[in-house]
Amino acid sequence: MTAEPEPTPSGTIDRSASTPxxxxxxxxxxxxxxxxxxxxxxxxxxxxxxxxxxxxxxxxxxxxxxxxxxxxxxxxxxxxxxxxAQPRTSQSLVQFVHGLYDDVAALGRTLRSEVRRFTVEPADHDLELRLGVELDAPVIALERLRFVDDEPWVYTISHVPFALAPDLLTHDLTRLSLYHLLQEVYGLQIERSDRVVEAQAADTELAKDLRIPPGGPVLKLTSVSFTADGTPLETFVAYHRADRSRFEVSLTRSEQGGPPHPVVRIV
Known part of the structure; x- marks a missing residue:
């Protein structure tokens, strides 16, 4: 691929330059x-x-x-x-596990959360599969509308097995990172996340929260995070505004000559 010529330094067109x-x-x-x-x-x-x-x-x-x-x-x-265009957030999805908190901070922007639900509830069949817990086992549910620079960006529903962080509800997650708490307070290091991205139309309630038209596009991100020994420690479903996020995919071939390993980011 041919590199683009260097930009003209002034704010005028240089008619003697070879740059188109x-x-x-x-x-x-x-x-x-x-x-x-x-x-x-x-x-x-x-x-x-x-x-x-x-x-x-x-x-x-x-x-x-x-x-x-x-x-x-x-x-x-x-x-x-x-x-x-409005700047878009960057979130690693596959090889580098970050939360939105770190990705927004890296851009020099601010993130806050409006906590809509923070409670203990019994695991349903979906959480039984995603978290590897027994049906009706207690899990912590955390539902947040998250703002970047006071603009609604993503609606997130997270679940953590109660046994792994029994006093999690004592923490204020308005501005704290859930991932940081799990690591620094409970010693739960996320080593890997499995994530799936889908396009979806926002229903009336979600559209109102994200300040987009009803039926507007959102990017649904479903994630399950694991410790080094393969124990599921957190799962979430996040609905990102499609006009504030995009996905970039870089593919590298493995040393063994197998299929490429993707690195996917929201930017």
């Missing part, structure tokens, strides 16, 4: 977003005005905008125009 005009314009706009000159939610000028501002044709503008749209730097809103 559309790439120069792409980098100019990208720099404006990175520097904060253009902020999430800001509307860009129309194609005609951008072409006049930078002295390029509309096809050049369209190609630059199309690339930035594919890279989720910009988003088009039908009937309104082109806007700077």
């Amino acid at each position: 005009y559309y790439l120069q314009l792409k980098h100019i706009l990208q720099d404006q977003v990175s520097s904060g000159l253009l902020r999430p939610g800001d509307q860009l000028e129309g194609e005609h005005d951008l072409g006049r501002r930078y002295g390029v044709s509309r096809p050049v503008v369209r190609q630059a905008l199309a690339e930035l749209h594919r890279e989720n730097v910009l988003e088009r809103v039908r009937g309104r125009g082109t806007f700077v």
Whole structure:
């Protein structure tokens, strides 16, 4: 794959450079977003005005905008125009086990949770299978609407076997990480998680919580986490806003020549 040319350092098109005009314009706009000159939610000028501002044709503008749209730097809103996209969270799903708390912190953003339910309840058949507990065994249920920078991002329903963390309910999980508590207070180190991602339409209640239209797309993430000896210690079902998350997959071939091992992230 041929590397892209270095971006033009100024905010103008360098007509003596070998870099195509559309790439120069792409980098100019990208720099404006990175520097904060253009902020999430800001509307860009129309194609005609951008072409006049930078002295390029509309096809050049369209190609630059199309690339930035594919890279989720910009988003088009039908009937309104082109806007700077909201940043999306990054969450490792397969080889690197992180919670949303760590992923949001790595972006320099803030995460808080509105705890909707935090109680002990009997395990149903689904939890019996996922957590490897007996039917009706006590499990801790934690239901949270989670906000990134005060915007609703994901609705999560977590369960932990009561026997592993019997006084978990004494902790305030408004701003604390469940994974951190399990590790630091109870000595439960997550070594592996099995996760499944599905696309789903939000029902009326979920859409209201996430502030999206009813029937709008969400990404349903189901996870079971295990200790080093294979003991299930936590499971969750999370409904992520599809307009705030995306999945990136990197595949590497194993040393034995077997099938590739995926690394999947929400960004």
